[in-house]
Structure formats: C-alpha cells, structure tokens
Amino acid sequence: MATDNKKFLIVGTAGHIDHGKTSLIKALTGIDTDRWEEEKKRGMTIDLGFANLQLPSGIFVGIVDVPGHEKFIKNMLAGAHGIDFVLFVIAADEGIMPQTEEHLTVCQMLGTKKGIIVLTKKDLVDEEWLELVKEELKEYFEGTFLENAPIVPVSSKTGEGIDKLISEIDKLARETSPKIKKGILRLPVDRSFTVKGFGTVITGTLISGKVSVGDNVEILPQKKQVKVRGVQVHGKSVSEAFAGQRTALNLSDVSKEEVERGNVIATPSFLRPTDKVDVELILSKNADVIIQSGHKVHFHHLTKDVEGEVYLIDKEELLPGDKCFAQIRLKEEIIPVFEDRFVIRNYSPARVIGGGEILNPLPERKFRKRFKKEWLEDLKIFKGKEKEKILCYYVEKFPGKFSKKDFVQLINLSPDEVEKLIEDVISKKSLLSFGGKLYSTKYVEELKEKVTSTIEKYHREYPISEGMNKESLRTSLKIPTELLSQVIKELVEMKKFEDAEGIVKISGFVPKAEGTRFEKIIEKVENTLKSFNFAPPDLKELLSNLSIQEEDLNLVVNYLVNRKNYEKIGDFLYHPESMKKIREILKNHFMKKESLSVGEFKDYLGISRKYAIPLLEYFDRTGELVRKGNERIKGNLK
Template sequence: MLAGVGPVRLVLFVVAADEGWKPQSEEHLQIVDVLGAAGGVVALTKADLVDEQRLAAARAEVIERLRGTALEGSRIVSCSAATGLGLDELLAALDELIAAAPEPERAGRARLFVDRVFSIRGAGTVVTGTLTGGTIALGDEVELYPTGRRARVRGLQTHKRPVEVARPVSRVAANLVGAEREELARGDVIGPPGAWRATRWLEARIRPVRGLAHPLTARGAYKLYAGSAERDARLRLYGTDEVGPGGAFARISLSAPLVLAPFDRFVLREVGRRETVAGGVVLDPDPPIRPGPDAAERLAAREVAAPEELPALLVAERGAAREADVLALTGRLPATAAPAVRAHGWWISAGLLAALQEAVRRDLQRFHDEHPLEPGADVAEVRRIIAEALRSAGRPAEPELLEAAMEALIERGALAREGPTVRLPSHRPRLDEHAEALDRLVRAVADGEPTPPTVPELLAAGHARELVEAAVRAGLLVRVSPEIVLTPGLVERALAEIRAAGAAGLTVSAVRERLGTSRKYAVPLLEHLDERRLTRRVGDVRVAREP
C-alpha cells in the first residue's frame, strides 16, 4: 500500500460490500488521511453479491468511517465488475473528481520518484516512477539523487505511449544514457542537475493516526515512507515526550539520504508493532546541526508560510545562504521585496547585514580616529571585522561570505574601497591638522637633498611613519623605493636633465654627477621614472619618452 503512494493526491478507495470495513481498510484510510489526500471516490464493490439492506448498511458504515478524515463527504458509488452495475457512474464520478481537483505544479522542479529499475537489451537502463513538479524532455541532462551521477534522457513513455516531454503528475518510464542499473535503486530521484539536495535529517510536524491505541513516543524503531522510498528512522521530539492528537514537532534521522522538499508528506510505521502510527509534513529538509532553543518557534513559522515565502524565511533563519542552497532547498529565490540582499552568489538577511554594517562602522571609525592620516584600513582588516561579527551572530565566517558581505556594504554605500584600503565614506585624511609636522618632514628631506635621509633615518629622527605615508599620498614627497623618498623638485630636475640630453640619453653615472648625488639614490630614481613611463632604458642609458 505504501510503495509509491507519496505523490498521490486523489484516491479511489475500494470497499467490498460483502465484506464491509476491514482492518486493512482502516489502515489504508489512516495512510490516505495523513498524506493529506485532496479528494477521493469510494467504490463500494461486489454490490451484486448483497441485498439492498446489506448494501445500505455497508454504505452507512463507510460514511461513518470517513467522518473527520480527508475523504469525508466523498462520493460513494455502488458497483460490480461482474455485472457492470454502477461502472458508468463510477467513471463519471472519477471524471468529476479530476475536473474539480487543483492543477498540479507544472513550472517547478521536476522530481521523478523511482520505483522500478531494469535494463532492456539494446536500450540500456530504464527507470519508472511518478513525475511531479516539472517536466522532463528527451535529451535533457538529469542528475541521479542522492548519488549525484549525471545521465541523459534517451527515451520517454507516459502510460505506455512514447512522448517527447513528460509532464506532471504522470507515470513515466525514462531510458537513461550514462547510468548503470546498479547505480539506481527504489526511492532514488531523477531531476534537473543541482535542483535538489538529499538529506539524512529533517524536521517535521508529525501527527498520530486516528484511533492509535498506544502513546506515540521517540522510543522504538520506525520506518519512514516518502515518495517511493522506505527508510529506517529515529525520532527526537521537541518540547514533549509523547505526541498528542494535535501533533508535535520532531527531528527525524534517516538510515540513508532521501530527496525531500518542504511540505512533502510522509508516513511512519512502527517496526516492532508492524503498524502505521503517524504521518507528517516536512518543514525543514536541511535543519541546523543543533536545533537551538527556538526550534519550535522556527518550525511554527515554516508551518504557516506560503511556498513563495520559504526562501526569505530560510535566509532569515541562517542569516546568509548561498544562492545555490536556497534554490536546492526551496525551489525558488527570495522575492525582490523580501528583507534580504543578493551579493555575489549569496543572499544575506537584512538583519545580519545591518549588524555587520554597524560592527564595521564602529571599528572603522575607531581606526580612523586612531590613524587620521591613513586613507583607510587594509581590506584584510575589514574582512577580520566582518568575520568576528559573523561569529558573534552564530554564523561561520566562510571566505566567500566575507567577500560577499563586504561587497554588499560597498554597493549600498556603507563603505568605500580604494585599491587595497577600505574606509567609511565620510572619512578623508586630515592633513590640515598635521600641517606643521608635514612641513618639518618635507624640509628634512629637502635640506638633505641630493642625498636626503632614508625612511628609517627619518623615523629615527622622530617623524611618524603615517606622516611619511601621508606626505607621499599628498604628493609632497615621492617614494622611489621602499626606503627612499625625494621631493618632487629633485625628481623633476632629474627628468629635465635626461630630456636635455636628447636621443643620446644619460647613464646612471651621468645622472648621479649632474644631480650631485650617489648611486644609492640615482638608481632607484631612474627606475621610478621608468615605471612611470617618463623614461625608457636603452642599453646603459635612459632616454626621455615623448610627452
């Protein structure tokens, strides 16, 4: 009964009029009920074998048994396969049921629950199952879940008819190229590459079947049935030791991976008692490793959410999620109006981004106050600030997320990046507050030219390194090497000497003599002019480039 029943939403429920309601009828109704069937028709068969009084009693019993279930109010048709009695009425009832049923999802993620795998000589591997969610077409590349193996669809049949496109909800046979029979098993799923994520843990609301004669607890071993799959399952109940009539939130551990989506329904059977004990609705197919103290609140929000609200809810729960993860776990992306920001392959919740922005603003402001002459902090320092803020929010500081968060803050104008530094948009180096110190520094270099003090000598003389860097950025000094700074005037004088030499150019020695300096300064000065493409080296001489 349970094999492959997961995707079924409309039911033809059969009760024999001469036998009446049987224990297996009750179990079948329990399963249909917990799977949330959208409607059904009851066929009261073998009507030719009973008299009118017994047929009426059987009908009354069915009506009473269906009361309070998903099939309450379903049309009951008395019929007989032997005589043909009521078959036309049964077919009409089924047509009406289908016509009134809501349209199945057709534009979502295709998911073919595999219930059979076999090989055909000359064709290869064939799988059969029920297709839901979206279409599969000839030539499509598909992924075999949970193994991750890729294959191509070579042939398709629906209800034994060849088709080019298989549409949901239908029975489908697919001939696959690139997949061996041994690589597939009952319960696997065929779908678009990367569209699904297999799981061994899920969170759900479970409800006991009606009439359960014993308490439903986390103790014992269970079997979980979903789609066409059967898995051993262990339960962990949230906030209770026993599942009451209204149900309870639970975490379920599976013996092997299973492809599930939010709001999928499943059935639980207790192994020891060999009976169906509960059904459930998947709320989170990829729950956090630790449920946390707010697990019930988190799952309650998921329980009442519409499918289109799940992406934003997922991002809000996690603070940030890769776009590929959002698609695989919800089947869609957050709406443009959702409180989340898309940045470089990630979705970041507005709340987390605001916390990161405040942390970076606070620490960068402190940096600017302590280093007013610096244009900004190193990118690595800003990444460190973001990483600490992420850890404080309980989120791992993944390198890709650090970069995405920083770029999101830059795009929204909270930060400004200039080369290897990042600053607050309002920050500018405050040179005017250090004008006197800058003047002393520049005079110290100018007075020592053409052999000025090196940077280490300037630092030893009491000039701050930040002041030297600020003077270079402001153009008051020119850095020609890591340890040598010169005034712009001396650099321009060297360039003028080279230009005056014309095509003949000047050697290092000639420049050294004309400037009255030493090779220690002349070599890095000429290399600096080369790097700025003001001069070029031809053999042993430097020649000025055309302006």
C-alpha cells in the same frame, strides 16, 4: 497522445490483502497489474502495479495497484505518494480488516482529500448483507476524508457495478485539480531496470513540472546529471510528459545500479538532499505506541524508505491522536520540499503509526533543546503557510545564504512564482538583492552602521592610514564582496564615506601623526633615511634596525609616501631631500651631455648597482628619463 492541455490524474488503490484490488483494476482497464511470477503464484500483489484508463470525459488516469499485505506495506507507501484520489477497496464478504485501517492511516497522513469506497465481491453476498456492510462503512469512515465518499458495490467477476464505478471516477476526476505543470521537474523513482537495446529505464509518477526528450536532468541525492533519451507515458512513446502522468524515462550514461527506488529525477540545481527535516508530526489515534525523543521509525517520503529517529520539540511525549513539532533525523538523505507529506512506521514491529507534513526541508542544525522559544516561533511561521513570511524569515535569519532558486525547495513554488514573490517583497522595501543573494532591509541598515563603526575604529587605531582596505573590511565583517560594495556605494552617495582605489575612509578624514603613537616612529624613520642619503637600508633592514612591527612600518611608509612626498622605489624608501638632490645631479649632467650611462650615475651618487638600477628604472617609469640601449637620455625631467 499527450498534449499539455489534457488533464492527467493518478488514482491509487488501498485496502486489505485479497479484497480484490488487482481484479478490480483488470475489470476497469483490462490490464493485469501483477507483473511478477511470484505474485501470480501467491495470488497477492507484492510490488507496485500500474494500469491506465481514459475516462468518458477524456481525462486520462493512471491507476496504481498497491500491495495490501503487511509485509509489503513499504511498497504500498512507494506508490501512494502521488495519488490524486483513492479507490478504497473493501470486500463485501469480509468488511473492515487490519490493513483497511493501516491503509486509511497512510492515505490520511499523505493528505489524500478525495476517494471512492469500492465494495468488491458483491456477487458473494446478498442484498441484505450488502446494506449492513454499507452502514458499517459509513460509521467507520465518519470523521475521515472518506466520510461523504460514494460507496459503489461491484463484482469484478461479473462486471456488475463497473460502469457505475467508472462514472463515479469520471465525476471525481472532473472535480480534481491536476498537479502543478509549471513547477520544476520532480519525478520520484519507483523502479529502475534495463531494456535491451535502450539501456537504463526508470519509472515513477511525475508530481510536478514536465520532462522532454533531450532534457538534461539530475539524479538525486547522487547529484549526477544525465540526458533523457526517451519518454513513455502508459507504454506509449511521447515527446514529453507532464505532472500527473505515470512516466518512464530512458536515461543515457547511467546504469540501473546507479539509480534506484527512492531517488528523485529533477530539474538540475534546484533541490538539495538532507538527512534531517523539521516537521509537524501526527500520531494516529489507532497507534499503540507513545513517542518520546529518540524513538526509532521507518520514514517514508515519496518513494524513499529510510530509518530515522524522532526528536520532539514542543512536547515531552506524543500520544495517539495528538500532534506536535518534531525533527526527524535520518540514516540516509532524502530530497524534501516544503509541504511534502510523509508517513512513519514503527521500527519494530513495523506498522504504520502516523505521519505529517514537512515544514523546514533543510534545517540548519540539529534540534537540541526542547521548548526553546526561538525554535518554536520559527516552526509556527512555517506552519502558518504564508509564503511571504517564510521567505522573509529565511532571508532575515540567514542573510545572503540563499539565492532565488533555493526558495523553490524552501517554500514550494515554481521558479517564476519565486521570482514574482521576491519582486513583490522588494517593492515593499522589505528585501534587497545583491549579487544574486537576498538580504533584509533591516540587515543592510544595520550593516551600514557596522561598517561605519568599523572604519571609525580603524581610524582611531591607525590615524596615519589613508583608510581601510576593502578586502580587509570584508574579511573582518565576513560578508560577500557584492554586498559590501553596495553598502559602501550607498554610504558614499550619502556623503558619509570616501572610496578611493579600494581604500575606504570616513568623509573628511585626514591622516595625521601628531599626538599619536606613530609620531616617534615616523621621526626615527625620517632621521634614518636622511642620514643614509642615496643608499638607504631596505625595508627589511629598516624594520630590524628600528625594532618596530611590520604592520606599523607599512603604515608609516604609506603615510610618508602619501603625505610627505617620500618615494618608495623597489624595496627602498627615499627622503624627499635625497630625491631632490638626485634630480639636480641629473639636470646638471644633461646640461653637459646628451646621454647617461649606469656607471656615470653610480659615480655621481656614490652608490652600487643595487641602488642605481631601481632608481634609473623608476625615472624611466615617470618619464623623466628615456632608455636607449644601455644608456638614458633626458625625458620630461624638470
């Protein structure tokens, strides 16, 4: 049935209870969207109902029947998020009613741009009354997205006007751009149930990307990965579903209790949950409340309904008809993306009072200080919608924190679009990428200066050291290994640094002890080692005997090894003169004999096995001796 080149749209209904939304859908499609026995009994829509229609142009539309009664407004909000345009239903015999106003607010807050005003129950009024109601509606919708919308009178009972309405729907459908098929999969769940013989099935409106049989998908915020066993669109099995379609997924290895309305089915590893969002908040001109920080609300995002508190950022209070920046803190996690729309209802009594747009879907911290200049400037960048500026903002503000895939959520682009945007910005020399993370050019240049000054300071504090260990440098600056390696590489290429075996130093630096605090320590160590000749104290004993810091002793040992030809053998440090004498003794021995035993070596030097074995093994490693069983023969000893 479904092919990638066909257009699929979602049409929502809105309007007061008993104004004929369900009957209208049945007249249009032949489908009764009242699914539950209670709905039949009470004569009202309690939960979401769905139908589908293929228009004369060949465009497929899914029609969402939403409840009109105030007690079921949250169910209405669960179905309203994915609509492309709305059939705004008003009964000709009653006109504008309380939920008419509330549903209009919902549509406007969710960013609905197009719609058709459907005047139902035409058969109950005469032509004169019909014209009066039309005039009332034109006046009522002035200044809203429905200001220039066609008004189509119909009778679901007689069928009068239905063909005209289908024609208007078709016209609007042809003018409407389909949802984004190239983005990641986002499917907000509005129902979860079990089908005997199949297992868990979820339904929802696919708002971006596509999903195919066999795909691995992620249930959020649970972060549970599952496989798609089957896909249905409008009750028919298909191999894949696309953005804009009412979709049912049969999921493997998950119970219906593990996935519920408000969850999101998504491409794995792109989206993160959060319990707070920074937003532009609009308070409806019809709201009868004034919002101050701490105001409790019901927050509706996609199919999720969660309690939260509003904290104003650039106003002391928000009046009806006004807007401001705010942070909304939530009691449960949601899965927001930049530019997503939301609706808020007053906590008590629960009625729709406003909504707006998500600017920062993943705030780093809680907003604490109203009118803080830095915070306001940040939000103005988001509000400007220039995605290159937003990308650069995140990279400059949080260097190395975000990878490329994070920007799918942060700036609402497909992975390919993110890749292209980043390539463009890198080509302008504004950003750099190391180890899969992004950094601003300015940050990297400042980091080069910081690395240089850190090494210079190290040289001043430890003038006998060959240089600073890379890992110590990375830890002190708290930066990723990949970034530090790149910075050091560039500094080496600029001939400002020398890098040898993980030790970094300023070019031309030569360790020295003269005139430094290490000069006397080195003198003490040299005299001690010289006096003990072939049986020096081990490093722990040396540390205790000389009463010096372990760090200083380690630096002195390395200095003596690197600069004064001392030999570190096991836990012992040998004076060059001692090592020279040992080599002379070995040469003399091999002039007389072909092999050397451990006992002979001990006797020559007057030492115990504690010293003899490490020394012999050292000469084995250098190749000066070659072990044969329990004895040694001469190697490259000169």
